[in-house]
Amino acid sequence: xxKIKSLDDLRQLREGMQAKIxxxxxxxxxxxxxxIKVAMSTCGIASGAKEIMTYLMDELEQHSIEAVVSQTGCMxxxxxxxxxxxxxxxxxxIVFGDxxxxxxxxxIEKYIIHNELVDGILPANYRTIDN
Numbered sequence: 001x002x003k004i005k006s007l008d009d010l011r012q013l014r015e016g017m018q019a020k021i022x023x024x025x026x027x028x029x030x031x032x033x034x035x036i037k038v039a040m041s042t043c044g045i046a047s048g049a050k051e052i053m054t055y056l057m058d059e060l061e062q063h064s065i066e067a068v069v070s071q072t073g074c075m076x077x078x079x080x081x082x083x084x085x086x087x088x089x090x091x092x093x094i095v096f097g098d099x100x101x102x103x104x105x106x107x108i109e110k111y112i113i114h115n116e117l118v119d120g121i122l123p124a125n126y127r128t129i130d131n
Contacts, residue, residue: 041074047081
């Protein structure tokens with residue numbers, strides 16, 4: 001474990017632990033809540049994915065939206081970083097690219113709250129064996 005050298009370090013540790021606890025607690029009914037994966041590979045982090053993840057967690061909490069925000073590795077869309085994958089209950093996941101704070105707010109307001117599609121959807125680059 002890294003040493004805590006500042007108040008910001010403590011806040012980051014707290015946020016990480018809260019996200020892990022929330023993920024563990026919601027594991028039994030994960031299909032009934034909003035799930036967001038933030039691509040945190042090297043290119044994602046360099047493009048601002050950490051800030052987007054923090055922003056998403058804060059905004060979802062302010063809107064009282066039950067959601068699990070987690071980090072994942074490379075999604076294969078390096079050209080469109082930061083990227084996030086949003087899965088609404090009962091729907092297929094959608095990947096959004098070039099997500100900044102403005103686009104993140106738009107995704108929350110239009111897609112998550114009002115179920116309206118927004119610009120920035122990346123096409124699927126894979127198919128399941130069932131298709």
